[in-house]
Amino acid sequence: MKIEEQELSGILLITPNVFGDQRGSFFESWNQKAFKEANLDFTFLQDNHSRSQKGVLRGLHYQIQQPQGKLVRVAYGSIFDVAVDLRRSSSNFGKWFGVVLSDENNQMLWIPPGFAHGFYVLSERVDFLYKTTNFYEPSLERCILWNDPDVDINWPFKDLSSPILSVKDKNGIHLKNAEIYP
Ligand SMILES: Cc1cn([C@H]2C[C@H](O)[C@@H](COP(=O)(O)OP(=O)(O)O[C@H]3O[C@@H](C)C(=O)[C@@H](O)[C@H]3O)O2)c(=O)[nH]c1=O
Numbered sequence: 001m002k003i004e005e006q007e008l009s010g011i012l013l014i015t016p017n018v019f020g021d022q023r024g025s026f027f028e029s030w031n032q033k034a035f036k037e038a039n040l041d042f043t044f045l046q047d048n049h050s051r052s053q054k055g056v057l058r059g060l061h062y063q064i065q066q067p068q069g070k071l072v073r074v075a076y077g078s079i080f081d082v083a084v085d086l087r088r089s090s091s092n093f094g095k096w097f098g099v100v101l102s103d104e105n106n107q108m109l110w111i112p113p114g115f116a117h118g119f120y121v122l123s124e125r126v127d128f129l130y131k132t133t134n135f136y137e138p139s140l141e142r143c144i145l146w147n148d149p150d151v152d153i154n155w156p157f158k159d160l161s162s163p164i165l166s167v168k169d170k171n172g173i174h175l176k177n178a179e180i181y182p
Pocket residue numbers: 048050058059060061062117118119136166168
C-alpha cells in the first residue's frame with residue numbers, strides 16, 4: 001500500500017497492492033491492522049454505496065457538529081473527486097483538491113473530518129463506495145454550491161450548466177455564507 005500526502009494537509013491518496021491473476025484481481029480496501037501500522041488509525045461507523053450516471057455531480061457536502069472523515073473509492077467507473085478544506089484554523093481554508101478515482105487506478109482518498117466533499121462522474125456509470133467516521137445526520141448536513149466562485153473548482157467539463165444535480169445540491173450555499181464547524 002502506498003500512502004501519499006497531498007498539498008492540502010490531511011488529505012491522503014492511498015494506492016493499495018492489487019493482486020492480479022487469470023481470474024481478475026483482488027485487493028484489500030480496508031484492513032484495520034494494516035492501516036493502523038501505516039498510522040491510519042480510523043474508526044468507521046458507516047459504509048455507503050451510491051450509483052450515478054455520467055454527468056452527475058454530487059456535493060459539496062459536509063456535516064456541522066458531527067463531521068465525517070471519509071475513506072472514498074470507486075468500485076466501477078471513474079470520477080473526479082473533490083475535497084474542500086473547511087477547517088476554520090487551516091491555512092488552506094477554502095482551498096480544494098481534486099483527483100481522478102477509478103476502477104483502473106483503484107485509488108482511495110482519505111478526507112479527514114472538516115472537509116466538504118463532492119464528485120463528478122466521468123464514466124457512463126459509477127459505483128462509489130465510502131466509509132465514514134460518523135453517522136449521517138441530515139439535520140446537520142450542509143451543502144456548498146459546487147460552482148461557488150470563491151472556491152473556484154476546476155471541474156473537468158466545459159459547459160458549466162451541464163452537471164446533473166439533486167435539488168439539494170442546486171440549492172447549495174456560498175462558502176462565504178456557510179456555517180463552519182468547529
Ligand atoms: C448520505 C446518506 C444519504 N441517505 C439518504 C438520504 C436521501 O434520501 C438519499 C440520497 O441522499 P443524498 O442526496 O444526500 O446523497 P448523496 O448526494 O450521494 O450524498 C453524499 O454525497 C457525497 C458527495 C458525500 O460526500 C457523502 O457524504 C454524502 O453527502 O439517501 C442516507 O440514508 N444515509 C446517508 O448516509
